[in-house]
Every structure is written in structure tokens, then in C-alpha cells.
Amino acid sequence: xxxxxALAILTQDVNSKIDxxxxxxxxxxxxxxxxxxxxxxxxxxxxxxxxxxxxGEARANAAKTxxxxxxxxxxxxxxxxxxxSKAHAEELLRELATFESDRKEMRALVDAIADKIPxxxxxxxxxxxxxxxxxxxxxxYATQLRVLAGRDEARIERIIKPLMDLIFEADxxxxxxxxxxxxxxxxxxxxxxxxxKVDRVEKLAKSLAALAEKIKDDGGLNSxxxxxxxxxxxxxxxxxxxxxxxxxxxxxxxxxxxxxxGDEHVETAEKILAKAEEQIRTAGLVRGPMLRYVARIKDxxxxxxxxxxxxxxxxxxxxxxxxxPAGASxxxxxxxxxxxxxxxxxxxxxxxxxxxxxxxxxDGLKKFRREAQNIKRGADVIARDAKRVAEGEPVRVFYGCLxxxxxxxxxxxxxxEGFSMTDAQGLDLWIAKHFDxxxxxxSSEAAMEALIRKADEIKKQLEKDDIGK
Amino acid sequence: xxxxxxALAQIDPILxEVWKEKGVAPAARSSDAEFLRRVTLDLTGVIPxxxxxxxxxxxxxxxxxxxxxxxxxxxxxxxxETFATSLYGYQAAFETMREPLEYWLRQQFxxxxxxxxxxxxxxxxxxxxxxxxxxxxxxxxxPQTGAPEDLAAKVSRSFxxxxxxxxRCHDHPFEKWSQEDFYQLAAFFKxxxxxxxxxxxxxxxxxxxxxxxxxxxxxxxxxxxxxFLSGAEPQTAALRxxxxxxxxxxxxxxxxxxxxxxxxxxxxxxxxxxxxxxxxNPPSVPKLLEWLTDEAIxxxxxxxxxxxxxxTSRAYQLTSVRESADPERGRVFAHQAVxxxxxxxxxxxxxxxxxxxxxVGGAKAGSIRAKFLQFLVRNMLDQDLTSVFEYRESVQDIxxxxxxELREVRGKFLAEKPSVERVYxxxxxxxxxxxxxxxxxxxxxxxxxxxxxxTLLNSHEFAFxx
Numbered sequence: 001x002x003x004x005x006a007l008a009i010l011t012q013d014v015n016s017k018i019d020x021x022x023x024x025x026x027x028x029x030x031x032x033x034x035x036x037x038x039x040x041x042x043x044x045x046x047x048x049x050x051x052x053x054x055x056g057e058a059r060a061n062a063a064k065t066x067x068x069x070x071x072x073x074x075x076x077x078x079x080x081x082x083x084x085s086k087a088h089a090e091e092l093l094r095e096l097a098t099f100e101s102d103r104k105e106m107r108a109l110v111d112a113i114a115d116k117i118p119x120x121x122x123x124x125x126x127x128x129x130x131x132x133x134x135x136x137x138x139x140x141y142a143t144q145l146r147v148l149a150g151r152d153e154a155r156i157e158r159i160i161k162p163l164m165d166l167i168f169e170a171d172x173x174x175x176x177x178x179x180x181x182x183x184x185x186x187x188x189x190x191x192x193x194x195x196x197k198v199d200r201v202e203k204l205a206k207s208l209a210a211l212a213e214k215i216k217d218d219g220g221l222n223s224x225x226x227x228x229x230x231x232x233x234x235x236x237x238x239x240x241x242x243x244x245x246x247x248x249x250x251x252x253x254x255x256x257x258x259x260x261x262g263d264e265h266v267e268t269a270e271k272i273l274a275k276a277e278e279q280i281r282t283a284g285l286v287r288g289p290m291l292r293y294v295a296r297i298k299d300x301x302x303x304x305x306x307x308x309x310x311x312x313x314x315x316x317x318x319x320x321x322x323x324x325p326a327g328a329s330x331x332x333x334x335x336x337x338x339x340x341x342x343x344x345x346x347x348x349x350x351x352x353x354x355x356x357x358x359x360x361x362x363d364g365l366k367k368f369r370r371e372a373q374n375i376k377r378g379a380d381v382i383a384r385d386a387k388r389v390a391e392g393e394p395v396r397v398f399y400g401c402l403x404x405x406x407x408x409x410x411x412x413x414x415x416x417e418g419f420s421m422t423d424a425q426g427l428d429l430w431i432a433k434h435f436d437x438x439x440x441x442x443s444s445e446a447a448m449e450a451l452i453r454k455a456d457e458i459k460k461q462l463e464k465d466d467i468g469k
Numbered sequence: 470x471x472x473x474x475x476a477l478a479q480i481d482p483i484l485x486e487v488w489k490e491k492g493v494a495p496a497a498r499s500s501d502a503e504f505l506r507r508v509t510l511d512l513t514g515v516i517p518x519x520x521x522x523x524x525x526x527x528x529x530x531x532x533x534x535x536x537x538x539x540x541x542x543x544x545x546x547x548x549x550e551t552f553a554t555s556l557y558g559y560q561a562a563f564e565t566m567r568e569p570l571e572y573w574l575r576q577q578f579x580x581x582x583x584x585x586x587x588x589x590x591x592x593x594x595x596x597x598x599x600x601x602x603x604x605x606x607x608x609x610x611x612p613q614t615g616a617p618e619d620l621a622a623k624v625s626r627s628f629x630x631x632x633x634x635x636x637r638c639h640d641h642p643f644e645k646w647s648q649e650d651f652y653q654l655a656a657f658f659k660x661x662x663x664x665x666x667x668x669x670x671x672x673x674x675x676x677x678x679x680x681x682x683x684x685x686x687x688x689x690x691x692x693x694x695x696x697f698l699s700g701a702e703p704q705t706a707a708l709r710x711x712x713x714x715x716x717x718x719x720x721x722x723x724x725x726x727x728x729x730x731x732x733x734x735x736x737x738x739x740x741x742x743x744x745x746x747x748x749x750n751p752p753s754v755p756k757l758l759e760w761l762t763d764e765a766i767x768x769x770x771x772x773x774x775x776x777x778x779x780x781t782s783r784a785y786q787l788t789s790v791r792e793s794a795d796p797e798r799g800r801v802f803a804h805q806a807v808x809x810x811x812x813x814x815x816x817x818x819x820x821x822x823x824x825x826x827x828x829v830g831g832a833k834a835g836s837i838r839a840k841f842l843q844f845l846v847r848n849m850l851d852q853d854l855t856s857v858f859e860y861r862e863s864v865q866d867i868x869x870x871x872x873x874e875l876r877e878v879r880g881k882f883l884a885e886k887p888s889v890e891r892v893y894x895x896x897x898x899x900x901x902x903x904x905x906x907x908x909x910x911x912x913x914x915x916x917x918x919x920x921x922x923x924t925l926l927n928s929h930e931f932a933f934x935x
Contacts, residue, residue: 013590041718045703045710052677052706162670165599166566181572181602188839420672422596454704461701462714467629468721468746 014423015044021431024438031440034448042458046451051426054433063416067385070412079390089395095407096398098151099141102332106137106145109336116350123361124353127343130368135402139372142406148328149335150285154414157289159322164293167307175298183303193319194310201239201315204248205232211249216258224273225261233283234276236315241272279318284330286317376402378409479764480782483757487801496804499788501529502899503935508780509898510810510934511734512538514547515817519894526900535780539773542579548772549575550813551733556591556627557609559842564598564671565608573602584726584770585717588628592713597672607673608663617658618651618686625654626744628716630725631698638688644747646698652689653696657703657712659684680706720762721746726770727761728752734779736806737799753800789935807935814934816841819926822896824882883919892918896925 022038025031037043062069074085081089110131119125130136146152167186168176178186212229216222228234238248251265261269290311297308310316327338344351353361379402386399386408398404421429434444488495499507505525509517512535517525525534538544553571561567577587594603610620618637625633635641636651660680664672685692696702697715705711716722725746732738739758740746752758761775768774779785789805791798798804810818816838819825825837882895889909893901901909909921925931 041714045705045707045714048707048710049677049705052675052680056677158666158670162564162599162666165597165670166569169600179569179572181569185568192839420674457704458711458714461697461704461711462718464697464699464701466720467631467698468719468724 014048014427017424017427018044018047021427025435025440026438030445030448033452034440037452037455040455040459042455042462043451045458046454047427047430048423049454050447050451051423051430054429055421055426058421058429059419062419066412066416067381070408070415071385071388075389075393079388079393081389081393081395089393089398092395092398092404092407095151096401096404099146099403102141102145102149102151103137105332106141106336109333110137113340113351117344118350118352121353121358123358123365126365127353127361130365135372138403138406139368139375142375142403142410143368143371144339145332145335147325148339149332150328150330153288156286156324157292159324160286160289160293160320163320163322168297168304171298174296176293176296177298177300177304178307186303186307190306190310194316197236197239198310198313201232201236201313204239205235205315208235208238208248211252211259214259215252216255216260218260221266221269221273222260224277225269228273228276228280231276231280231283231315232313233279233315233318234272236318237276237279238272241275279315281329281331281334282318282322282324283314285324285328286322287314290317375406375409378413379405382406382408382412479760480757480778480784483754483760484784484802487754487757488803491797491801493795493798493801493803495784496787496789496791496798498783499786499805500899501526501531503788504531504786505529505534506898507805507934508535509538510814510818511780512547512776513541513543514550514811514814515543515821516896516898518821519891522894522898531786532781535777539777545575545579547813548578551811552578554811554813556606562609563612564665565605566598567605569598569602570605570609571602576602578772581771581773584765584772585722586770588722589713589717592624592628592716593709595673595675597666598670604673607661608671611658611661611663611673614661614663615659615684616687617655617661618688620658621651621655624712624716625698628725629698629719629721630728630740630744630746631721632745632747643749648689649693650696650698652686652693654698654712655686656684656693656695657697657708659695660706660708675707675709677706680708720766723765723770724758724762727765727775728758730765730772730775731761731779734776734785735802736808754802805935807933810932810934812842815932818931822882822922822926822931824895883922886918889913889918889921892922892925896922897928897930 018038022035025035025038038047074082074088076082114128114132117124117128117131119128130140147155150156164176167178167182169179171177208229212226215226215229217226251262251269252259253262254260294308294312297311298304299308327335327342329335329338340351343353343357345354357364382399382405386396386405389396389399399408434441434447440448484495487493502522505517505522508531509515509521549571552574553567556574557565557567557570559567574587577590591603591606594601594607596604598604598608607620610623611617612619622632622634622637625631631646633641633646633651633654635644636646636648638648640647659682660675660677662674662676662679664674666672683692684694694702695708695712697712697719699715699719701711701715703711725743728738728740728743728746732741732743737753739752739754739761740750741753761778764778765775768778784802785805787803787805789807791804799806819841820838887895889906890900893899893905912921
């Protein structure tokens with residue numbers, strides 16, 4: 001079979017697959033009636049109903065056995081990590097280390113502010129209690145801070161994926177290429193949005209990077225400029241804010257052999273930094289998933305190759321209109337601060353839950369407790385199955401702690417939710433259930449009669465009135 | 470060939486009979502130049518090139534030209550674009566986009582897929598929006614699971630030519646449709662789950678359990694079961710599959726299809742507007758509509774074949790020049806209509822007149838085109854364009870603004886310092902009359918050829934298909 005033919009069969013719609021299969025059913029009697037039914041338009045909804053029921057069952061079964069399936073997938077009968085799961089385990093351990101480090105930072109941050117949170121009104125005390133409690137911190141981390149701190153790459157990937165799915169499709173070798181449907185749009189978009197911009201940004205980025213090395217690392221504004229200028233994201237931000245970029249060097253003066261921003265340019269520098277630093281944070285958040293995508297894009301001479309190159313620039317990532325969570329950052333402290341400031345406000349030298357939240361805080365706390373219970377329940381289920389992981393397996397420590405159990409439950413839940421079966425796969429299930437070597441199984445005769453009956457009923461319905469009369 | 474002749478023999482005799490009955494004299498046959506410009510615009514969405522005009526005027530074989538245009542790649546591009554506008558509109562909405570749908574439609578027209586198969590695929594589309602085209606149609610009008618009202622209204626308008634929207638809040642005041650009819654139609658989508666995956670990503674799936682469950686619409690007092698307007702009731706949980714069958718098997722579907730195809734070639738449907746079939750809005754020539762409907766069914770919804778039948782008719786090839794403005798003559802197609810170019814036709818025809826596509830390359834030309842379209846369509850970006858393709862802005866206003874833009878993107882054509890005849894052939898697809906030639910010669914003593922070009926581009930003759 002040629003590759004093209006194989007691809008054609010893979011991509012053909014399920015109705016054609018049904019027709020193709022029907023034509024292979026041999027025999028007379030019931031077999032002939034089934035064949036005729038499947039080939040008729042009225043037979044299609046009849047079989048699709050049966051396929052729908054089978055895929056529904058498969059989905060329910062997958063949910064029921066998801067936890068043991070997960071452990072079977074990654075561990076053998078002795079509880080030893082399977083060879084193919086090494087990367088997965090390493091990823092989990094990396095994640096745990098990040099969590100431990102973030103939690104340490106979180107404790108310090110909470111310690112620094114907890115005493116400044118008064119106990120009145122009562123909800124202040126309740127929120128403070130959660131913040132100080134070990135499990136409270138863990139739940140807060142798992143439900144909110146992890147995402148805000150950019151630790152949830154899968155989530156970031158889920159935000160990027162739809163855009164990539166719209167633009168690219170996999171070719172026969174699994175490399176991503178621009179979809180035919182999107183070529184015109186992409187060409188236009190590249191022309192309109194990027195045109196000669198790439199060269200301009202790259203040119204400015206080079207000169208800014210050279211300038212950055214000369215800027216004084218004073219721990220303040222100049223250090224921020226030094227850091228920002230080292231990123232091409234800042235060059236793009238400056239170009240967007242200010243057409244005339246020739247005078248950037250002139251905004252600095254020499255002091256002690258290093259450059260510092262001139263007093264009259266401080267305001268402009270702050271404006272640039274406000275924008276650039278936010279965009280640098282965005283680029284940092286999407287870096288991992290974006291680079292993985294770029295690596296999968298085919299490096300050809302045409303539009304796909306051009307787009308691949310464009311998507312490898314960090315400043316381009318910030319212009320993709322990705323809807324990242326507000327306040328997200330790769331720095332845990334920044335993420336914690338962003339979260340804290342959405343909940344608390346400064347008052348009388350301390351911190352109190354914002355008045356604007358006052359009427360919603362009770363509900364919010366209830367929801368938080370519910371989430372905590374759910375996480376605990378999910379973790380308990382994982383803990384039971386995790387016992388089969390062999391002693392001495394390094395990853396056992398992940399499944400042995402509440403954080404790891406909660407995350408495993410989340411990973412499995414995402415897998416269950418992502419369960420999908422195409423109609424074509426459902427048809428394969430249907431064929432396997434009802435046919436044996438092309439012949440109808442005797443146990444399926446009643447199901448086939450039901451199929452024919454349904455199709456006959458549909459035919460009768462099709463004969464109803466011309467509605468335009 | 471015999472079948473084609475039989476088909477030809479029908480449109481014109483039916484119309485002859487009607488004209489005779491009404492005492493209406495048909496217009497004369499269009500000139501070759503008039504026909505060529507019209508048919509090229511109608512089948513490929515752009516005016517003919519200067520060379521095409523010269524070649525056709527030299528050897529005016531109309532049937533051969535029609536076949537050539539139907540076989541050209543631009544036919545599918547134009548049809549895909551036209552149907553995408555009608556089915557989707559312009560503005561991306563609810564995690565869907567027009568482009569994948571338009572591309573899919575183009576492919577359908579390229580392979581000349583039967584129209585009923587295309588519609589069935591649209592109605593039963595499922596999967597993630599990141600992939601297929603038809604999902605973008607469903608997703609566009611199905612903003613959330615359990616809210617299928619917009620989709621039901623769109624389906625009945627687009628594929629059956631019936632406006633059911635009135636029946637959404639109360640029984641239709643003028644037609645037979647009740648509020649219950651509307652919600653029973655909407656109930657065919659009750660099993661459809663619009664799964665929100667993440668920002669920008671959705672998946673359309675059918676859920677058997679949901680399909681079997683009771684559905685009580687938010688704005689209707691009681692729960693309803695799916696029931697098609699014909700009274701047909703689904704027998705399975707594959708509700709959309711059955712709806713697609715009920716829609717496409719009903720004669721009204723063929724009627725709406727025939728009328729939809731007729732409309733762009735005459736500037737008005739036999740039932741007009743094309744999405745408003747009903748007792749209060751009867752067809753202007755009932756016999757013609759029923760014959761075309763029979764023909765659509767006989768041809769198994771072969772789009773090209775039905776179009777060929779329409780454009781090879783004498784009626785299509787009549788001139789638009791008429792002595793009186795009697796609207797009745799237009800209603801019975803006794804002359805061709807003068808129709809505003811669609812935004813796409815305008816943009817493409819300008820690019821072609823300027824030979825800009827060749828001059829600046831595909832992406833740049835596409836970018837200029839997109840800019841013009843944005844400008845031309847502007848207020849209509851988010852409107853439902855089920856029944857109208859033409860824009861309604863002041864043509865003169867638009868043309869003036871566009872020619873200002875054009876000064877910045879002169880094509881190679883003007884750089885070649887063309888003659889008056891070449892400018893007329895390029896812009897108006899005809900040679901200048903003796904009077905026009907003399908007027909141009911006089912003008913060119915003080916003015917420039919670019920000004921002549923811009924003037925013709927600003928003329929009503931360019932802005933309309935006639």
C-alpha cells in the first residue's frame with residue numbers, strides 16, 4: 001500500500017469507512033440485510049448510535065481503571081519503574097524539588113507578613129490560618145501558585161496548543177507543517193505584522209545587548225535595564241513604543257567607568273521596563289513549551305521554515321496573544337506577591353483582605369475547603385495504589401508525599417478528561433465486537449436486527465412531507 | 470450533450486411563457502464583452518485579464534468559456550469564499566475561525582462534491598477546532614453546550630431558506646411555524662457537547678447520554694423532543710446524523726439550493742430574499758423554481774452541472790441594458806440585473822486591473838487585498854450574511870477612498886504606459902467607443918493616463934457587474 005493511499009484511508013470520513021467495511025461483509029440472509037443497511041444513508045445514524053454507546057462504555061471503563069492503569073503503565077509487576085517511564089519519573093522528581101524549594105520560599109514570605117494580618121474581621125484570621133498551615137500552603141500552591149509561578153508547563157502547553165493546532169498539522173513523518181487552510185492567512189499575517197520588523201528588532205537587540213554589558217550593575221534601576229537589554233524582547237518593546245531608537249545610547253551617562261541612565265531619562269526607562277519586564281516574564285513562562293514546539297516544526301525552505309524561524313524568537317512569543325494567567329511569572333516571589341495583592345490590601349500599616357472581597361470571602365473559603373477535601377480524597381486513592389511501587393525506586397518519594405499524590409491524581413484526571421475516541425476508532429471497536437473474520441457473531445444477531453429496524457424506521461421518517469409546500 | 474440540451478430547453482421556454490403571459494419583452498442578448506465580464510466575475514470572482522478579453526472578442530465561444538471558467542482553480546476559490554461568507558461571515562467568534570471552513574469549502578467545490586454531502590458534513594461535523602473545517606461552522610453558531618437556538622436558526626435559513634427566528638419567541642406571525650417547531654428543530658443538537666478545552670480550543674462531540682436526556686430550552690416553557698419541520702422524528706441517539714438526513718432529503722432543501730445557486734447569477738432569487746421562503750413571499754416564477762428543484766435532484770446536487778445549466782441559459786445571457794425601469798421585468802428575469810461587486814470581487818478586480826498580483830507577489834497582494842476587504846466590509850464584519858453577498862456602502866465613497874490607497878501601490882501595468890484601449894480592456898473589459906477614445910485623447914493633452922485609469926476605476930461601470 002502506498003503511503004498516500006494509507007494516508008487517504010486514515011483521513012477518510014467514517015461514512016466511507018462504514019461503506020468500505022459493509023462491502024466486505026459476505027453472505028446472504030442477515031448478512032446481506034446488514035450490508036444493505038450499512039450502505040444506505042438511513043443505516044449511518046443507526047450504526048453511529050451503536051458506535052456512540054460503545055465509545056461511551058470505553059470512556060467509562062477508562063475512568064474506572066485510570067489509577068491502576070497509570071501505575072501499570074509506569075511500573076512492572078514487581079513495582080519497578082519501566083524503562084520507558086524514566087523521563088516521566090525524572091520529571092516528577094524535578095517537580096517535587098521545585099515544590100520543596102518554592103514551599104521554603106513561601107514559608108519565609110508568609111512568616112514575613114502573617115503578623116501584619118489582623119484577626120478582625122474573622123475572615124482575615126481564617127485566611128491567615130490557611131496561609132500559616134502546612135497543608136493550607138500546599139493546597140494554595142497546588143491550586144493557584146503553581147500555575148502563577150509558571151511551574152505547570154502542561155497548563156502553559158494547553159494554552160499554546162490550540163494556536164499551534166490551528167496553524168500546523170503533522171506530516172507523514174510527524175513533523176509539523178503549516179496547514180493548507182491557513183497558508184494564505186499566515187502569509188498575510190507575516191507580511192502585515194512582521195514584514196521588515198524582524199530585521200529591525202534583531203538589529204536593535206544586538207546593540208542593546210552590547211550596551212547592557214556596559215551598564216552598571218547597581219542593584220537598582222540600572223541593573224534592571226542591564227537585565228532587560230540583554231533580551232530581544234526589550235528591543236521589540238522599545239520599537240513598539242518609540243519609533244526613533246537611535247538615541248538609546250545617549251540616554252546613558254558614564255560614571256565610574258560604567259554607564260548609568262541619565263536623570264532626565266529615568267521616567268522613560270521606567271515606562272520601557274514596565275512593558276519589557278512583563279513581556280520577559282511572559283517569554284520565560286512559555287519558553288519550554290515553545291521551544292519544544294519549534295523543535296517539532298519542519299525546517300523547510302518554504303512558509304513552514306520561515307514560520308519556524310520566526311517562532312524561535314522570544315519577542316515573537318509575546319505577540320501571540322496567549323492568554324496566560326494574570327500575574328504569572330517564573331519567579332515564585334513575584335507570583336506569590338501577585339496573588340497576595342489580589343487578595344489583600346494595605347491598611348493601617350498591616351494587610352487585610354480587600355473590602356471588595358468581603359461578601360465573597362465566605363464562599364471562597366468554602367470552595368477552598370472543598371478543593372482541599374477533593375485533593376485529599378484523590379491523594380488517598382493514589383496513596384493506596386502507590387504502595388505497589390518498589391522500595392528503593394527513587395520516584396517512590398514523590399508518590400509518598402501529599403503533594404506528589406495530589407499531582408498524580410491531577411495527571412490521571414487530565415488523562416481521563418482527555419480521553420477521546422474518534423468515530424473511526426469506535427467503528428473498529430464495533431466491528432471487533434460484532435464480527436469474527438468478516439462474519440456476524442451469533443451473539444450479535446439481535447444487535448444487527450435492531451440496527452436494521454432502526455434504519456427502516458428512519459427511512460419511513462424520511463418520506464414525510466415537503467416542508468416548502 | 471442531449472441532457473444538456475434538454476436542460477437548456479427548460480429555463481428559457483418557462484421564462485418565454487411567463488414573459489408572454491405578462492406581456493413583457495425580454496432584453497436583447499448581451500454583447501460578447503458584456504457576457505465575458507459578467508460570467509468571469511460570476512464564476513471566478515474577478516474581471517477577465519486584458520489578454521482574455523482580446524482572445525474572447527476574437528473568438529467568442531460562450532459555452533467553451535463557461536466550461537473553462539468552471540474548470541479553473543479560481544472557481545473553487547471564489548465559491549469557497551462566497552459560501553464561507555454566507556455560512557460563517559467574516560468575524561472570528563467563539564473559538565472558531567473562518568479560514569479553515571473556507572478552505573474546506575474550497576476543497577468541496579474543487580472536487581465538485583455534491584451539495585447535499587457538503588451540507589451533511591457541515592451538520593454532523595465533530596472534533597477539535599484545531600483540525601477540520603466544518604467544525605468551525607457548528608462551533609460558530611453553538612456558543613455553549615445546551616444553547617442550540619442560533620444554530621437551529623442558521624441551519625433553517627442557510628439550508629432550507631426558512632427564517633425561523635421569529636418562532637423563537639412566539640409562533641411565527643405570518644407563516645405556519647410554531648414556537649414548538651423551532652425548539653423541536655433546535656433539540657436535534659441537544660446531544661452535542663461543545664467541550665471547552667482551553668483558551669481558544671474547543672471540541673465538538675456527540676454524547677449518547679446527553680442525546681437521550683430530557684431537554685428543556687432556557688426560553689421555552691416546556692421540555693421538547695427533537696422533531697424535524699416535516700414531522701420526521703429521530704429513531705436513534707445520533708441526532709445530528711438524522712437531522713442531516715431529514716434536511717437533505719426534503720424537497721425544500723433542493724428548492725433552497727436551486728434558488729441559492731440562481732441568486733448570484735441574476736442578482737435576485739426566484740424567491741427573494743433567498744432565506745425567506747414562505748406563503749407571504751412566493752416565488753416570482755414558481756414553475757421555474759420547481760423545474761430547477763427537479764433538476765437539482767436529478768443531477769444529484771452536482772453544483773457545477775446546475776451552474777452550467779443556469780449560465781448557459783438565454784436568460785442569463787441577456788443584456789442588462791434596458792429601456793424602462795419596470796421592476797416586474799426584473800422579477801421575471803427579462804433582463805440581466807446590475808449588481809454591485811462583492812468586496813472580494815472589487816478587491817480582486819482592482820488588483821487584476823493593476824496587474825498587482827504579478828507585480829508584488831502572492832503574500833503582498835494578499836495583504837493588500839485583506840486590507841481592502843477589511844475596509845470594504847467594515848461594518849458588516851460581524852453580521853449574518855446568509856442571504857446577501859453584496860455590500861451596501863456608498864460605492865462612490867468607497868471607491869474614492871480606495872483609489873487614494875491605490876496611489877501607494879501602483880502596479881506594473883501603469884508603469885508600462887498603456888494605451889487608452891489597453892486601459893479600457895484592463896479595467897472595463899471592453900474596448901472604448903469612438904466617443905470615449907476621442908474624449909480620452911483630448912484629456913490626455915493636459916492630463917495623464919494614470920488619471921484616466923483612476924477615473925475608470927472610479928466609474929459605476931467598474932463597480933458593478935452588469
